[in-house]
Amino acid sequence: MKNKLLIIGASGHGKVVADIALEMNKWEKVYFLDDNEKMKSSLGIEVIGKVDKAFAHLNDCDIFVGIGNNAIRGRIQEKLEEEGASIPILIHPDAVIGEQVELAAGTVVMAGVIINCCTKIGKGCIINTGSTIDHDNLIEDYVHISPGAHLAGTVKVGEGSWLGVGSIVSNNVNITSRCQVGAGAVVVRDITEVGIYVGVPARRV
Template identity: 75%
Template sequence: MKNKLLIIGASGHGKVVADIALKMNKWQNIAFIDDDESIKSSMGLEVIGTSDDVFTYIDEYEIFVGIGNNATRQKIHEMLEAFGASIPVLIHPNAVIGNQVDIGNGTAVMAGAVVNCCTKIGKSCIINTGSTIDHDNFIADFVHISPGAHLAGTVKVGQGSWLGIGSVISNNVNITSGCQVGAGSVVVNDITEPGVYVGVPVRRV
């Protein structure tokens, strides 16, 4: 493990990622890179370059993509993987992680999140503040589970999908890749086609 961490993205999501990294107390040095050159520091941490500079740091730093947009995060994460970057998992000390939980690299688990036993979470996911993922779930790569979203047991969420704040997913439900589930929505049946879904219960819009 390298003792330095570089976070790509110094705004909203990147700040929360940095807060987790600081609380993990694992790295001697944490810094950002960001393409907005007017940002010189964030969270009291230095911004040391733009995304063009990432490869000059790849040998020295572990690198984490602190970008909320699923597609952008996927693109950068896959590029880092191709170049052999060391990509950690970030788990807030106040998150609860059950037994036999597998979490892929580049995933951030925020404060107050609960991930129950026998769940598998893919790479570069966001398990946001106060969300709950119950037993035997499968969360594919590059998924965003928003704050306060609640997933019952044996739920599957496909790659790149986004579950909005406060959404609720019933047990044994499968949500396909490329879906957006709106804030406060309730999913009680499988979603088999990509798209935007809202309402109680959800309908496609």
């Protein structure tokens, strides 16, 4: 771990990531990178250059990808990993993390989250505000669990999937990779086909 943190992306999601980093109080300095040249600061934190400047700071900064889009976040993190970047895990102090929970590099756990025991969460995931993940879940890489989403026990969510605000997943359900589950949808059976799922119970549209 280094004493400076560089966050890629200074917009909405990046600001929440920065706020969590400040709450953690582990870094002496926090900076942003963003490709919007007009953005000089965000949340009172300086934007010191474009995204590609990250590779010049591999030796002196931890680097975190604060971009909400799953595919873009994954693409950037994979490049950083190839170059040997130090990528932390960010956990808000108000989150509750159970025993034998595994979190991988580049994942952020936001305020009010509860993750119960024996759950494994992959790299580059967003576990957003007030969401809950119960026991023995498997959340693969670059998944976004939106605010207020609730996953029961023994749920699997495939790589790159996105669960919308307030969505619910019943126990023992598998969701395949690169799916979108709409806001408020209730998933009660396995999702095996890529697509967008909405409604109660959730159906493909």
